[in-house]
Amino acid sequence: MFKTYAEYYNDAKLLYPSSNPKKDVYEFTHEITLPGQKSEIIENITDDFYKLVDKVAGIYSERLSDNDRCYWPPGPDGLKKEDDIVRMCKDIIDVPDIENIVSIIAPQIEKNLYGSYMQVQNIYVYRSPVTKVQPRMSWLWHYDNHPYEYMKCMIYLTDVGENDGPLEMMVHSDTGLGAKHKSYRTSWNNWRAAPNNSRFTEKQIEDLEEQGYEPKKVCGPKGTIIVFNENVVHRANIAKENDRDVINFMIKPSTEKLVPYLNKEYTGTFQNKDMFTDPSHRGLIFK
Numbered sequence: 001m002f003k004t005y006a007e008y009y010n011d012a013k014l015l016y017p018s019s020n021p022k023k024d025v026y027e028f029t030h031e032i033t034l035p036g037q038k039s040e041i042i043e044n045i046t047d048d049f050y051k052l053v054d055k056v057a058g059i060y061s062e063r064l065s066d067n068d069r070c071y072w073p074p075g076p077d078g079l080k081k082e083d084d085i086v087r088m089c090k091d092i093i094d095v096p097d098i099e100n101i102v103s104i105i106a107p108q109i110e111k112n113l114y115g116s117y118m119q120v121q122n123i124y125v126y127r128s129p130v131t132k133v134q135p136r137m138s139w140l141w142h143y144d145n146h147p148y149e150y151m152k153c154m155i156y157l158t159d160v161g162e163n164d165g166p167l168e169m170m171v172h173s174d175t176g177l178g179a180k181h182k183s184y185r186t187s188w189n190n191w192r193a194a195p196n197n198s199r200f201t202e203k204q205i206e207d208l209e210e211q212g213y214e215p216k217k218v219c220g221p222k223g224t225i226i227v228f229n230e231n232v233v234h235r236a237n238i239a240k241e242n243d244r245d246v247i248n249f250m251i252k253p254s255t256e257k258l259v260p261y262l263n264k265e266y267t268g269t270f271q272n273k274d275m276f277t278d279p280s281h282r283g284l285i286f287k
C-alpha cells in the first residue's frame with residue numbers, strides 16, 4: 001500500500017540535507033510577504049524577483065485578455081463567459097521566467113517551511129475581472145479539503161486593494177493564526193469528500209467569530225506573496241474596481257529534488273487532477 005502523507009513527509013525530511021525548518025507544517029496557517037519586506041519563510045527577496053514579476057505579469061495579462069488563450073469554469077445558464085467571475089490562462093509554464101520566479105521562492109519554502117524538497121503539483125494563472133455576478137465556487141467561504149501537507153503559494157500580479165478581489169481568510173485577532181479546518185482527505189486510509197462540499201455556512205463563520213476569528217482581506221501591491229495551508233478557511237472576492245491577476249501554485253513535500261521545479265511531466269494546471277492518494281505520485285492525470 002502507499003505511504004500515508006505523514007509517513008511520506010517524514011521520509012522527505014530525512015532525505016533533505018540538514019532539515020531544520022523554522023515552521024511546523026502542521027501548525028502553520030499562512031504567511032504574507034509584502035514587497036520590500038522579509039518574512040520567516042520568504043527571508044530573501046531581491047529586486048530581481050520583482051523585475052521578473054513585472055515581466056511575467058505583462059505576458060500573462062496579454063494572454064488573459066485574449067479569449068482564445070483562456071478557460072472558463074462551468075457557469076450558470078445565460079452567463080456570458082466574458083462576464084464571469086474568473087478567466088484562467090491555458091498555457092503557463094512555457095513562459096521562461098515563471099521557472100525563475102518559482103526557483104527564487106521554492107528553495108526558501110523547502111528550507112524554512114517543509115524542511116524537505118517540494119513538488120509544484122499544479123500551477124494556475126487567472127484573472128478575477130471586475131464583474132457583477134454572484135459569488136460561487138471558491139468565492140464562497142471554504143477550505144480545500146486536501147492533505148495537511150499541501151500548501152498554496154499565491155503571487156499577486158496586479159496591485160490588490162479592498163475592491164480588487166483580494167484573497168480573504170478567517171484570522172484570529174490575538175494569535176494572528178488562520179482558522180484551519182479538519183481535512184477529510186489525509187491519506188489513502190482516510191479519503192472522502194467533505195460535508196457541504198467543504199463550503200462554510202454563515203453559522204459556521206459566526207461560530208469562528210465567537211472564537212475570536214475575523215475575516216481578513218489580503219491586500220498588497222503587485223509582487224505580494226501569500227503562502228497558506230489549503231485547509232485554512234478562505235475565499236476569493238469578486239473584483240469591483242480593478243481586475244486582479246495572480247499566479248497560484250499548489251505544492252507538497254517531495255522525497256526527490258525536482259529540477260526544474262516546473263515541468264510538463266509533473267506540473268499540471270486547471271485541466272489536471274490536483275491531488276492523489278499516493279503522496280509519491282508523479283505525472284499528470286487529465287480531469
Ligand SMILES: [Fe+2]
Nearest residue numbers: 138143144234
Ligand atoms: Fe480554495
